[in-house]
Each structure stands twice: as structure tokens, then as C-alpha cells.
Amino acid sequence: MGFATSSNAVVTVALPPSAVRVVSTNAMAGGSVTLPIELIANGNENALGFSINFPTNQLTYANVVLGSGASGATLLINTNQASTGKLGVALALNANATFTAGTREIVRIGFTSKITTSATAATVTFGDIPTARQISDPQAQTMTGFYTNGTVSLARTEFEADVAPRPGGNYGVSITDWVQIGRFAAGLDEFGSAAEFQRADCAPRSTLGDGKIKVTDWVQAGLYAAGLDPLTAVGGPTVASRTAARSLVTASAEDREIRVTEVMALQQVPITVPIQLQAQGNENAVGFSLVFDPAKLTYTGAVAGNDAAGVTLHVNANEIASGRVGLALALQIGSTFPEGLKEIAKVTFTPLAAATGVVSVAFNDQPVERSVSDAGANELNASFVSSAVVVHEVPALQITQSGTNSVISWPLTVDGFALQVSATNSLSAMVWTNVVATPVTNGSEVTVTLPVTDDTKFFRLRRP
Missing domain, CATH: 2.60.40.680 (Immunoglobulin-like)
Structure with a gap:
């Protein structure tokens, strides 16, 4: 081979x-x-x-x-x-x-x-x-x-601020979306999903949100609903950003100021605490929370202030038991507060019987974050200045005789009381009128001197 x-x-x-x-x-x-x-x-x-x-x-x-x-x-x-x-x-x-x-x-x-x-x-x-x-x-x-x-x-395009009807919206933005985002900004409704949060977080418009739900988002939703801004495809954060708590700082000359007005109060007598805005003329919406000691003050209500006619006001009283109430208010779309000191809200408390002295009423971010928006949904610099309710005991009348006069006195604790008299003997049918006399302040006491008569009279203090 x-x-x-x-x-x-x-x-x-x-x-x-x-x-x-x-x-x-x-x-x-x-x-x-x-x-x-x-x-x-x-x-x-x-x-x-x-x-x-x-x-x-x-x-x-x-x-x-x-x-x-x-x-x-x-x-x-x-x-x-x-x-x-x-x-x-x-x-x-x-x-x-x-x-x-x-x-x-x-x-x-x-x-x-x-x-x-x-x-x-x-x-x-x-x-x-x-x-x-x-x-x-x-x-x-x-x-x-x-x-x-x-x-x-x-x-199909989904839009920023399209949140109504819940939970998925309807591929458009209308007044119902503006209302719903106002409820989100006030903390009255919770988000059902990350997608719903993303659509609600629509301001700043340039960044498709900032991971926070504030009154700026409420204003921006209104601009979309009114057709003043073109609809924008959804984007931006899908979860809330977590930032350090804001500190309460002293107002600067450049900032507008939102202030709790200090008031005097009596135990168990309702008192209204005005919230004032030192406006610069371009503010459309304001949001904030107030914190207080629920062992000393009972929250009884909140309404728009005397200079906030026509605002839409959302009040979140869900955390009242913990001493927190949130307010979010906005003027009509495109409107602004005139420049100057404006009363934007009035919050009513009743001091409890055990409350005395200074009771703090302070700004906070829970349940509503502090924020001020212009009519274009731009966040404005602002300082939030807290204050207090100064609570006194209910003043008691004292009557003493000095010669032919009766001297009626009471502690000088709060202003605004009028001395009233009734000559009716029946306690169930009292007819009260203001005493015609000039009160005299002497140190820590207020006195009224009246001539002694043979008639039976009853006296009381009344705040109008």
C-alpha cells in the first residue's frame, strides 16, 4: 500500500x-x-x-x-x-x-x-x-x-398636571386638574402612585418639577388649564425629594414677609390670629403650616383674611391633634396681591383653661410646605416670621366703696374690654349697656369710679 x-x-x-x-x-x-x-x-x-x-x-x-x-x-x-x-x-x-x-x-x-x-x-x-x-x-x-x-x-402623550379624574388623568389639563393639585398642595389627598406624583409635580415648568408639591404646582396647573402655558409632556421626579427642614430666619430687605401677628388672649375665649403678607405686588399664592401646643390651644377654624377676597383657600386640619394645621391659598389665575401689608388669612384658636403666658404659633412645612408663588408659577423668596398668643386669666371685677363712690377695678391684662351695667334684677332677663365713664389706668389695674346709688346694679366686662 x-x-x-x-x-x-x-x-x-x-x-x-x-x-x-x-x-x-x-x-x-x-x-x-x-x-x-x-x-x-x-x-x-x-x-x-x-x-x-x-x-x-x-x-x-x-x-x-x-x-x-x-x-x-x-x-x-x-x-x-x-x-x-x-x-x-x-x-x-x-x-x-x-x-x-x-x-x-x-x-x-x-x-x-x-x-x-x-x-x-x-x-x-x-x-x-x-x-x-x-x-x-x-x-x-x-x-x-x-x-x-x-x-x-x-x-400617546401624558401631560404634566393631568391628575383628574384620579388616578390616571384623561390626557388633558382642565380646571378639575387645577382643583385636584390644590388639594395635593394642601396635603388633603395622598398620591396613589409614583406616576401620579410625577404629573402633579409640574413646577418649575423648566425642569418638570422639583420633587416637591407646593403652591407653585397649583399655580402652574392653573396656567395649563387656562391655556396660558402650552401643555407639556410628563417628566421630572417620580418621588418626593427629602431635604433638611427649613430654619425660621429673620426677614431680609430682599424678601417678602409672611408673619404671624402676636395677639393677647384670655383663657377659654376664642381669639383670631391674623396672618399677614408684606407683599411686593407679584404674589399669587401662599402655602404654609402652623404648629402650636395642643395642650394649650384648641384650633377652631381658618378663613381668608380681609385682604384676600376671592381667594381659593384649602385648610388641612388632619393633624390638629398633633398641633399642626396647613393652609394653601391662591388668587384667581393671573391675579396678584397689591403691594403693601395684606391680611391673607385668619386662624382662630381657643386657649384652654390651663394655658397661661406665651404660647408659640410657629410656621412649619408639615402638612403644607412653606412656599410663595407668582402668577407664573415661579417660586418667590420669602421669610416666614413666627409669633405667639399671649394668654391671660379671665379678668375678675372688684368693687370697693370710697366715700360716696363705688370704685370698680379689674386687672390690665388685655385691651378692648368694656364695662357694662344692668339694672334688671332678673338674671335671666338682663339688659346690658356700656357704662358712661372714663376708665383710668393705674399701673396694672383699670378703674372706673361711679357714684353710690340706692339701686341694685350688676356689672360685667365684655369684649365687643
Whole structure:
């Protein structure tokens, strides 16, 4: 049996064409879209170029950045025809370098999608204008390439401030959304989902919210509802930001001031505490909370102040047992408080029988965060200045005789009391009139001197 030696053989390995593809993606219409472009590399590609065609009635070009598989590459972008839906892209690795074999993300193209009222799809294709399709190896030899188009599937646009009806809204913004966000700003309703929070957090408009729900969001919702600002696709934070508690600072000359007015009060007698705004003339809405000692004061109500006619006022009394009440108030859309000192709210408390001395009524951020908004939903600098209710015991009358006069006296604890008299003997049918006499203040006491008569008379102190 014999054998023979053949001549040498040459084996040529034919690699498949390099593949470049648009990675199809999903996005919400009206928002940002990131479209990856991938290279299915054989391991000998050094550079490539191509053009992308996209529908300008659905997508607007934003940017191009290198992908995760093209680190260190040189990127050239031709945007001269981007307004007509044509974008040129070219990238190259360093000399003699090649893409590692496998699937490599070479660029990411950013678009802004147009708002739409129904789901749609945008087809993105490869082309040769303005940059021709070509793939090169490190020796500048052209390589065969295969190009696959892709699609951006666009869901119906969801809008900032679209929160009614709950929980998903109705793809529009109306007065009911403005009302609902007012309830959120006042802490009267809780969020059912992160998506609902994201839609409600609509101010500042430029950043699609700030992770907080304040009166600025309430105002911005009103601007959308009134058609004063164009509807904006939803975005921004999906959870509340957690920031350190604000400190109560002394007002500065640059800040407008919201102040609790100090008042004198009597045990078990209701007292109204005015809340005042030192307005600069551009304030539309104000939100804040008040904290107090529930063992000394009982909250009984809150109403709009004398200078806040026509405001919408939300009062959150859900945490009254813990000594907290929240107020959020807003003027009509586009209106502002005139410049000057304005009473914006009145809060009524009743001091308990055990309360005496200074009882603090301080600003806080729970349940309603301190915030002041202008008519454009911009947050305004403001200082919130706390104060107190000074509680005294109910003054008691004393009557002494001095010669032919009766001297009626009571402690000088609070102003505004009038001495009244009744000559009716029946306690159930008293007819009271103010005593016609001039009170005299003597140190810590107020006295009224009247001539002694044979008639039976009853006296009392009454605050009008």
C-alpha cells in the first residue's frame, strides 16, 4: 500500500458582512427618545459612516454621543440637513485598532418626539445623504456591510398636571386638574402612585418639577388649564425629594414677609390670629403650616383674611391633634396681591383653661410646605416670621366703696374690654349697656369710679 504527498493548500475564510442596525425602542410621545445604533462586528472594522433618515413630523434631532462599545473613537456629525430629517454620522477608532467581534453599541442618537393624541410609530432608516454608508478596516479597505432599519414606537402623550379624574388623568389639563393639585398642595389627598406624583409635580415648568408639591404646582396647573402655558409632556421626579427642614430666619430687605401677628388672649375665649403678607405686588399664592401646643390651644377654624377676597383657600386640619394645621391659598389665575401689608388669612384658636403666658404659633412645612408663588408659577423668596398668643386669666371685677363712690377695678391684662351695667334684677332677663365713664389706668389695674346709688346694679366686662 502506498501514499503520496499533495501540494500545499490555501484556505480562505470568508467573513460575513458587517451588520449595522437601528435598535427599535419605545417612548412616550412628547418626551425624549434615545435611539441606539449597533455594529455586529467581525473584529476587523476600524471606521464606519452612514446617514440616518427620520420623519420630522414625529421626531426632532437633539444630539449624538458615542455608544458604550465605541469608547475613545473620533466622532463626526453632519447636522446640516437635520431640519429635513437627514443626519450624517462618521466614527473611527485609533490607527490599527478594531472593534471587538460581537454586538457593539457605537452611537446613541437623541431625539425629541412631538406630542400626539394617539399611539404612533416613527420609522428610522439608513441612507447615504449627507454621509455615505461605508465600513473600513485599518488598512483603509472597504468592507461589505448590511444595514437594518428600526422603529420608534410612540405611546400617546401624558401631560404634566393631568391628575383628574384620579388616578390616571384623561390626557388633558382642565380646571378639575387645577382643583385636584390644590388639594395635593394642601396635603388633603395622598398620591396613589409614583406616576401620579410625577404629573402633579409640574413646577418649575423648566425642569418638570422639583420633587416637591407646593403652591407653585397649583399655580402652574392653573396656567395649563387656562391655556396660558402650552401643555407639556410628563417628566421630572417620580418621588418626593427629602431635604433638611427649613430654619425660621429673620426677614431680609430682599424678601417678602409672611408673619404671624402676636395677639393677647384670655383663657377659654376664642381669639383670631391674623396672618399677614408684606407683599411686593407679584404674589399669587401662599402655602404654609402652623404648629402650636395642643395642650394649650384648641384650633377652631381658618378663613381668608380681609385682604384676600376671592381667594381659593384649602385648610388641612388632619393633624390638629398633633398641633399642626396647613393652609394653601391662591388668587384667581393671573391675579396678584397689591403691594403693601395684606391680611391673607385668619386662624382662630381657643386657649384652654390651663394655658397661661406665651404660647408659640410657629410656621412649619408639615402638612403644607412653606412656599410663595407668582402668577407664573415661579417660586418667590420669602421669610416666614413666627409669633405667639399671649394668654391671660379671665379678668375678675372688684368693687370697693370710697366715700360716696363705688370704685370698680379689674386687672390690665388685655385691651378692648368694656364695662357694662344692668339694672334688671332678673338674671335671666338682663339688659346690658356700656357704662358712661372714663376708665383710668393705674399701673396694672383699670378703674372706673361711679357714684353710690340706692339701686341694685350688676356689672360685667365684655369684649365687643
